Amino acid sequence: MNNNFNIGVFDSGVGGTTVLKEIINALPNENILYYGDNGNAPYGERTLEDIQRLCLKIMEFFKVNNCKAVVIACNTATAASLEIINEKYNIPVIGVINPGAKSAIKASKSRNIGVLSTPFTAKSNAYANAIKKLDDSITVYQEGCSELCPMIENSWETYENREEILKNHISTFPETVDTVVLGCTHYPIIREDIAKLFTKTIVDPAKETAIELQKTLEKLNLLNSSTEKGKIDFFVSGEIEKFKKVAEKFLGFKIDNIYQVDK
Numbered sequence: 133m134n135n136n137f138n139i140g141v142f143d144s145g146v147g148g149t150t151v152l153k154e155i156i157n158a159l160p161n162e163n164i165l166y167y168g169d170n171g172n173a174p175y176g177e178r179t180l181e182d183i184q185r186l187c188l189k190i191m192e193f194f195k196v197n198n199c200k201a202v203v204i205a206c207n208t209a210t211a212a213s214l215e216i217i218n219e220k221y222n223i224p225v226i227g228v229i230n231p232g233a234k235s236a237i238k239a240s241k242s243r244n245i246g247v248l249s250t251p252f253t254a255k256s257n258a259y260a261n262a263i264k265k266l267d268d269s270i271t272v273y274q275e276g277c278s279e280l281c282p283m284i285e286n287s288w289e290t291y292e293n294r295e296e297i298l299k300n301h302i303s304t305f306p307e308t309v310d311t312v313v314l315g316c317t318h319y320p321i322i323r324e325d326i327a328k329l330f331t332k333t334i335v336d337p338a339k340e341t342a343i344e345l346q347k348t349l350e351k352l353n354l355l356n357s358s359t360e361k362g363k364i365d366f367f368v369s370g371e372i373e374k375f376k377k378v379a380e381k382f383l384g385f386k387i388d389n390i391y392q393v394d395k
């Protein structure tokens with residue numbers, strides 16, 4: 133494996149850019165291929181088989197495009213496919229759920245954690261299982277939010293009922309919950325609005341995921357040896373302009389290298 137190969141990062145759309153941002157901060161010299169499968173979003177209401185099929189297609193894309201490691205920057209895809217991807221591929225693959233679970237356990241004093249996620253992630257129990265594996269004295273409340281991902285893909289601020297929708301989901305958590313995990317990588321994009329309604333601790337798994345990636349690359353001697361800033365290429369299976377609008381605003385830089393891929 134060549135150290136100067138790429139890191140593949142993927143999500144069902146623009147949400148994974150919240151993880152990408154932390155990866156760029158932690159590992160600025162790495163070359164990254166970001167795959168946003170917005171032509172097939174949302175993943176959160178698809179079946180397990182369907183999500184796995186889409187994830188394996190993206191893994192093949194990364195394989196032919198020289199990736200030395202992959203970050204599944206999507207909770208739904210991590211819940212559905214991390215295991216099957218690890219069985220099929222020989223490169224390190226990092227998901228977002230374990231890092232999110234670890235960060236939440238560190239943050240919660242009341243031992244009551246809420247998780248906002250897609251319906252698929254909530255139904256899969258992936259967060260409850262990951263948290264309980266590390267500390268089974270914790271109670272986990274999982275809330276599936278079907279509306280949020282499509283609204284964020286289509287520019288959140290254009291929806292007048294956005295506060296009401298958020299309120300309905302957040303109010304399902306009991307008072308004892310002192311920590312809420314943003315268990316969908318799209319949600320850090322609307323973190324400010326969530327923080328207006330949930331005023332205790334909010335956990336975003338992105339930073340811990342980037343740290344885990346860094347440690348894994350270090351351990352395997354796979355860090356890029358270049359001293360120059362890495363190149364970031366974007367591949368999008370749906371509307372490029374829609375993706376760019378939300379991604380550029382969140383990332384804070386212009387996206388030039390962006391290419392259309394089949395959905």
Ligand code: DGL
Nearest residue numbers: 147174175176207208317
């Ligand atoms: N960003 C995603 C996640 O973390 C997926 C959202 C979706 O496609 O439903 O779960």
